[in-house]
Amino acid sequence: MKGNIIVGQSGGPTAAINSSLAGVFRTAKDRGAKKVYGMMHGVQGLLQERYIDLSDHIKTELDAELLKRTPAAFLGTCRYKLPEIHEDRDVYEKIFGILEKLEIESFIYIGGNDSMDTIKKLSDYAIITGHPCRFVGCPKTIDNDLALTDHTPGYGSAAKYIGTSVKEIIRDSFSLEYDRGLVTIVEIMGRNAGWLTGAAALSKGEDCAGPDMIFLPELPFDLQGFSDRVKKLLKKRKSVVVAVSEGIKIEGGKYVCELGQSSDFVDAFGHKQLSGTAAYLANFIAGETGCKARAIELSTLQRSASHAASRVDILEAYQVGGAAVKAADEGDSGKMVVLTRISDDPYQCGTEVKDVHKIANDEKVVPRDWINKEGTYVTDEFISYVRPLIQGDVSPVMVDGIPRHLYAPTEL
Amino acid sequence: MKGNIIVGQSGGPTAAINSSLAGVFRTAKDRGAKKVYGMMHGVQGLLQERYIDLSDHIKTELDAELLKRTPAAFLGTCRYKLPEIHEDRDVYEKIFGILEKLEIESFIYIGGNDSMDTIKKLSDYAIITGHPCRFVGCPKTIDNDLALTDHTPGYGSAAKYIGTSVKEIIRDSFSLEYDRGLVTIVEIMGRNAGWLTGAAALSKGEDCAGPDMIFLPELPFDLQGFSDRVKKLLKKRKSVVVAVSEGIKIEGGKYVCELGQSSDFVDAFGHKQLSGTAAYLANFIAGETGCKARAIELSTLQRSASHAASRVDILEAYQVGGAAVKAADEGDSGKMVVLTRISDDPYQCGTEVKDVHKIANDEKVVPRDWINKEGTYVTDEFISYVRPLIQGDVSPVMVDGIPRHLYAPTEL
Numbered sequence: 001m002k003g004n005i006i007v008g009q010s011g012g013p014t015a016a017i018n019s020s021l022a023g024v025f026r027t028a029k030d031r032g033a034k035k036v037y038g039m040m041h042g043v044q045g046l047l048q049e050r051y052i053d054l055s056d057h058i059k060t061e062l063d064a065e066l067l068k069r070t071p072a073a074f075l076g077t078c079r080y081k082l083p084e085i086h087e088d089r090d091v092y093e094k095i096f097g098i099l100e101k102l103e104i105e106s107f108i109y110i111g112g113n114d115s116m117d118t119i120k121k122l123s124d125y126a127i128i129t130g131h132p133c134r135f136v137g138c139p140k141t142i143d144n145d146l147a148l149t150d151h152t153p154g155y156g157s158a159a160k161y162i163g164t165s166v167k168e169i170i171r172d173s174f175s176l177e178y179d180r181g182l183v184t185i186v187e188i189m190g191r192n193a194g195w196l197t198g199a200a201a202l203s204k205g206e207d208c209a210g211p212d213m214i215f216l217p218e219l220p221f222d223l224q225g226f227s228d229r230v231k232k233l234l235k236k237r238k239s240v241v242v243a244v245s246e247g248i249k250i251e252g253g254k255y256v257c258e259l260g261q262s263s264d265f266v267d268a269f270g271h272k273q274l275s276g277t278a279a280y281l282a283n284f285i286a287g288e289t290g291c292k293a294r295a296i297e298l299s300t301l302q303r304s305a306s307h308a309a310s311r312v313d314i315l316e317a318y319q320v321g322g323a324a325v326k327a328a329d330e331g332d333s334g335k336m337v338v339l340t341r342i343s344d345d346p347y348q349c350g351t352e353v354k355d356v357h358k359i360a361n362d363e364k365v366v367p368r369d370w371i372n373k374e375g376t377y378v379t380d381e382f383i384s385y386v387r388p389l390i391q392g393d394v395s396p397v398m399v400d401g402i403p404r405h406l407y408a409p410t411e412l
Numbered sequence: 413m414k415g416n417i418i419v420g421q422s423g424g425p426t427a428a429i430n431s432s433l434a435g436v437f438r439t440a441k442d443r444g445a446k447k448v449y450g451m452m453h454g455v456q457g458l459l460q461e462r463y464i465d466l467s468d469h470i471k472t473e474l475d476a477e478l479l480k481r482t483p484a485a486f487l488g489t490c491r492y493k494l495p496e497i498h499e500d501r502d503v504y505e506k507i508f509g510i511l512e513k514l515e516i517e518s519f520i521y522i523g524g525n526d527s528m529d530t531i532k533k534l535s536d537y538a539i540i541t542g543h544p545c546r547f548v549g550c551p552k553t554i555d556n557d558l559a560l561t562d563h564t565p566g567y568g569s570a571a572k573y574i575g576t577s578v579k580e581i582i583r584d585s586f587s588l589e590y591d592r593g594l595v596t597i598v599e600i601m602g603r604n605a606g607w608l609t610g611a612a613a614l615s616k617g618e619d620c621a622g623p624d625m626i627f628l629p630e631l632p633f634d635l636q637g638f639s640d641r642v643k644k645l646l647k648k649r650k651s652v653v654v655a656v657s658e659g660i661k662i663e664g665g666k667y668v669c670e671l672g673q674s675s676d677f678v679d680a681f682g683h684k685q686l687s688g689t690a691a692y693l694a695n696f697i698a699g700e701t702g703c704k705a706r707a708i709e710l711s712t713l714q715r716s717a718s719h720a721a722s723r724v725d726i727l728e729a730y731q732v733g734g735a736a737v738k739a740a741d742e743g744d745s746g747k748m749v750v751l752t753r754i755s756d757d758p759y760q761c762g763t764e765v766k767d768v769h770k771i772a773n774d775e776k777v778v779p780r781d782w783i784n785k786e787g788t789y790v791t792d793e794f795i796s797y798v799r800p801l802i803q804g805d806v807s808p809v810m811v812d813g814i815p816r817h818l819y820a821p822t823e824l
Binding site: 013070072160163164168169173205206294296300301305306307310390393407410 | 421425453456457478482483484485488489490572575576577579580581582583584585586587588589614615617618619620621706708709710711712713715716717718719720722799802803804805810811812813814815816817818819820822823
């Protein structure tokens with residue numbers, strides 16, 4: 001590597017995305033990169049010429065270790081979608097002008113589906129114009145919905161946090177006693193893919209029965225069937241705990257969270273803004289059964305809980321960052337690094353690069369046969385898949401009782 | 413100790429209440445108790461003769477260690493308030509009849525204000541009737557609102573979780589960028605006392621600016637002043653994070669969470685059921701400023717996150733359990749164990765026993781001079797008070813990636 005490299009982060013933050021950034025930085029330096037730039041708030045910030053020299057922020061080995069333990073996007077993220085090349089070439093010319101000014105030979109983008117769309121378009125533009133800059137994507141999303149990769153960095157830590165928190169919620173629920181029983185609905189992220197919600201099953205073990213039911217967005221949600229099942233469960237026990245995805249929909253396609261609302265909101269990508277699925281179901285079930293019902297949203301805590309991160313996840317995130325730099329340095333462009341599982345037990349997983357055109361905008365959902373017939377739980381295959389990804393811990397660096405992070409340039 | 417002992421848990425669960433139970437069990441056994449009974453779901457369960465022999469559940473030293481790491485009430489709790497003695501002697505006769513049948517010489521109750529009311533009434537009844545059984549309370553509440561004790565077991569772990577989570581939320585917030593800024597409102601437990609909400613300030617350090625504002629329930633909340641301050645902050649930065657107590661009220665006494673609601677709910681103790689303070693404020697501030705605003709409720713996670721417990725807290729919880737047994741065995745009754753701080757730095761704290769009549773139903777709130785003049789933050793004195801209580805960690809016993817607990821009899 002003779003020139004400079006630039007790296008950006010995009011989409012929703014995770015507990016592992018900064019470990020990938022540390023991997024990019026370290027590998028680029030090891031391979032002789034002169035400068036490692038970080039774009040602030042992804043491509044959107046780059047277009048405004050907002051970038052930093054990462055060496056000004058990661059000065060020591062300890063800084064790099066802290067960065068691995070720092071949740072959310074150190075460089076800031078964006079939800080900016082590039083126009084099609086034929087629609088607006090000006091944006092592309094502007095970006096490539098900045099890359100030339102900074103003498104960038106490799107462009108690494110850490111993100112999910114929307115971010116891989118950015119890699120695809122920029123690498124296409126480079127081919128069209130004969131530009132030598134290489135564009136490589138580094139997978140990241142707690143949603144685990146990227147195609148071709150066995151799983152995505154960020155998912156394992158979120159799954160571990162969800163399994164742990166749901167177990168603590170189950171304990172809390174059984175502590176309490178109400179005459180007509182208590183129903184606890186836990187709302188978990190994942191608009192279209194149930195990977196995160198299914199991770200609630202990780203709470204199940206010799207010491208815990210796990211949640212009573214798990215509803216993924218892959219299947220239509222039957223409100224009356226749900227009520228019938230809860231009533232049946234309440235005859236057997238005083239506490240019922242149910243995990244639901246924020247994105248469950250009733251037959252016909254209407255989101256459960258919309259059932260009590262009048263207006264629809266969409267974000268910059270045209271995705272509906274979801275919230276209140278658990279709140280709606282808790283109200284519904286209280287009305288149906290007369291029981292005490294409560295809603296718990298795991299909210300953004302599930303994507304930023306680096307204090308409970310998975311060691312496997314943090315290490316893999318670091319590896320894919322390094323692998324992206326290596327791929328770009330060796331001439332790859334328009335590619336994304338993927339994780340390829342070699343075996344479950346003992347868990348072994350390696351990295352490869354794949355064509356980003358086969359990945360972008362293609363959401364990977366939970367296979368039908370990893371959900372039970374009734375659609376009320378994940379199968380053992382699902383658990384065997386996710387279990388290796390939550391193994392091991394990354395001890396936080398505790399200072400005066402609280403985990404220490406690396407101060408992010410976004411906060412200065 | 414020649415006879416038997418019975419122990420119960422009452423009120424809201426915590427991450428440390430089971431460590432007190434472990435302390436009671438171990439100390440009672442060490443002092444020669446024949447049987448250590450656990451009442452299921454407190455006095456309410458005892459009245460239905462629901463109890464267990466704790467030796468059937470805590471069989472090994474490892475079981476006791478797991479119990480210390482198990483969140484929520486192992487024995488189950490209740491929110492049952494005894495009638496006044498002169499109103500209904502039957503209830504008391506029933507309880508004392510059961511205690512005689514079980515040959516109980518000491519009755520230990522782990523709980524907060526309402527539970528100490530139970531200790532007070534039962535010990536009063538024993539005095540009136542000349543009954544030899546001793547009644548001693550063991551403090552517990554994440555709310556930290558008990559009088560006479562420096563702090564309550566359960567508070568330190570909740571404070572540590574809140575400081576850690578708020579820091580992660582701040583990181584997450586600065587990752588994102590919205591044209592008109594992002595306001596994040598974090599809702600924290602504590603109906604009348606701001607001890608938990610103030611703990612959001614623990615996120616502040618060399619690596620984090622902490623929340624921008626903290627609003628405790630001790631002072632009236634000024635909606636317009638809040639809006640003005642947020643607008644001013646949004647001129648300086650893109651992300652504003654505010655911690656609020658669930659129990660903040662506007663001048664005149666109306667809860668903020670009631671401003672958008674029509675009906676009032678009260679629990680068995682006549683306390684109003686609160687929720688939605690952050691949701692109301694997020695909607696309000698979005699309307700006022702046009703910014704993106706979001707609400708995060710830490711919910712019951714803050715009282716059950718044993719995976720992030722404070723070592724000081726778990727050890728002190730164990731100690732007060734032991735001290736309660738010792739006090740009862742030495743003849744004390746109608747008393748509660750309290751923690752008395754000897755010094756802040758180095759932190760030293762011991763146990764004493766105090767008359768429960770001086771404690772019950774008296775809520776300790778944050779002193780006015782531990783809140784800044786504007787009512788928008790806690791002072792350094794507050795932080796010096798809470799900082800020692802969050803020190804050290806209790807490593808979870810990890811099995812297959814998830815913390816292991818002791819299976820509770822409430823769940824069988």
